[in-house]
Amino acid sequence: MTAMAEAVVDLDAIAHNAGVLAAASGPAGMMAVVKADGFGHGAAEVARTALRHGATWLGVASVPEALALRAQGFTEPLLLWLYPPTETFDEVLRAGIDVSVGGVEALEALADAADRTGTVATVHLKIDTGMSRGGAPVEEWMQLFTWARKFESAGLLRVRGLWSHLAGAEDPQSAHLRTQLHEFEVGRQTALTAGIDPPILHLANSAAGLQVPEARHDLLRAGIGLYGIEPVPGRSFGLRPAMTVRAQVLLTKRVPAGTGVSYGPDFFTDRETTLALVPLGFADGVPRQAAGRAEFLVHGVRCPVAGRVSMDQVVLDVGDLPVRAGEYAVMFGPGDGGEPTAAEWAAWAGTNPNDILTGIGARVSRRYEGAP
Template sequence: MPRVSDDPHDAGETAATTAEAVVDLNAIAHNTRLLRSAAAPAAMMAVVKADGFGHGAAQVAQAALASGATWLGVAHAAEALALRKSGFTAPLLFWLPPPPDAVDAVLAAGIDVSVGSVSGLQAVADAAARTGTVAGVHLKIDSGMSRGGAPAEVWGRLFTWTHQFQDAGLLIARGLWTHLASAEETGSAALHIQMNDFRTAIEAARAIGLSSVILHVANSAAALHTPQARFDLVRPGLSLYGIEPVPGRTFGLRPAMTVRAPVVLTKRVPAGTGVSFGPDYYTSRETTLALVPLGFADGVPRRASNRGEFSIRGVRCRVAGRISMDQVVLDVGDLPVREGDTAVMFGPGAGGEPTVSEWALWGDTTANEVLTRIGPRVTRRYLPL
């Protein structure tokens, strides 16, 4: 039975027989407390969509709620229903329009629904009438990002109908919210316009009688970096998992995931020889190649071929040749690597191993994508609180 070390980044630690993602729930707890403190007195919604950014939605939700978060947020109705089925009773919001056959179940489970159109509001009200429940709705405003939400010309009708349905006992207007496009750019004109538009929406909602709604705007960057966007509730996602959201600034977040796999084969090759494990790599020196069972099907960005690095015995080793579906070859030089040694794709970086942010650069993508694409063949293991 493989053992998860107290420090999953120990150089030379023998890995499990398959690839694994070690998730440090103490890091999730630390990040939750840090975010909660930075945004105070605003409350905090822990965003656990996409299976907790690949970390495990239920495990992250439990750690975050135990450490100061009071809400949970996801994108899809199915994600919200899964959390309720797992026993989570905390206030819970999802924001993509639900499929018609899921609305009744969502309302029965006491899950709040985001609404960004009059037709969407009508569908929720109809479901509430049909099921004899009272729906909790959060009205989403498009303040300029153009990724869902009601545009300004619809606000009046949306707020008026919300007030009427609320008077009829079909729903409760629980929140008013929007999504910022560039919260990390505190001095940008776009951010200024979005904030002004949201304040205009607040005034319009209050003029119609929607005066007790929870106001929430701030994502990770805004929760830490943009005080004017915090309002009543902040919704950190990426920062909850320890990724710094503002370029050039650090806030003391702790990355929670380490992805690692065993070396399963080594091979000494002479100078000027193409890699036997795959094409497109030649070396002018004699070297050792190491095969690691992690590929693009497991979330290793293929665009990082010949660029990405793993850490073995505390030493960084370059990807040699193309990253394939199931495996990657590393040039380990003269490092005395053995089969069974641990190859760390990324981790917190404290032991010199690559970080998620570095893999995002090598793969021409974002840290969000690297984390969420770590596939189901990579076993999740948890370091408990």
């Protein structure tokens, strides 16, 4: 069966990016963040490649993501950080998965699971240093550390890490970043006061790992940079985008000026032209809000999306290009051949490249090229 639409994932690019980020982390380790099915690229394929090219850890958001990696044979250190209040953690502990903890309730649940399973829980204590998202707020730090120390003394858990998340590291001198760096150090000192001295401190994301040395500590968590998106606007660290999304043209039609296209219609051709139907729509990750600005590459030429994006398809205005059914239209790729990039689509849609990459749906088949 031939796929109408596909996402071609360049594992050589993943390997290259892993090497760049691992080199930037210096003596610290590097975590390959493969949540959301590896940002849409395939968690197992990305994990396997990254681990062979510099990564020492894997990171995911949820329990199912973590257990899936273990089921696929990944035995490397693995951290998860999101779970419901009702999570029992029995399977997680049996699978040897590290758990992020930002509150006493979760510590208690992990201690109970450790007691039931006869397995010591391995945790990373998360503190909020200014993002106001996950992690213990400053007024709860000492309580979190004190209870962690009690459970550690009882042999129920081991504190392996202390971490936080940066709100932004694009500007190395920003006041908010500097405040977070300071607060993380305060958190570390508070933990030491409570008798907690984790062997691993981690704070840096891709942007911080590449340009904020004091944020690297013992582990760099590489997310978007691993997939080749430059994390700092206006700077290039030599990362290579790994995904190309393309689809076959299903049909073409020659139409006169004034022809309405797609729903509404609120788009009308301004001349005689050729329209090309492409089977990619908002159910596949083509953002509706990009209509009127977005382009695909056809025959080496950028062609605009004509009219609204439908659920399953878009129409391209290909002008006088000799386009035929069965030829490919490229939504985005590395940009080497003139095609749009995920970053351009993000700008057209008013979002970020993470949203574009993770939005490419399951109907778009994945095909892998290159490493490991």
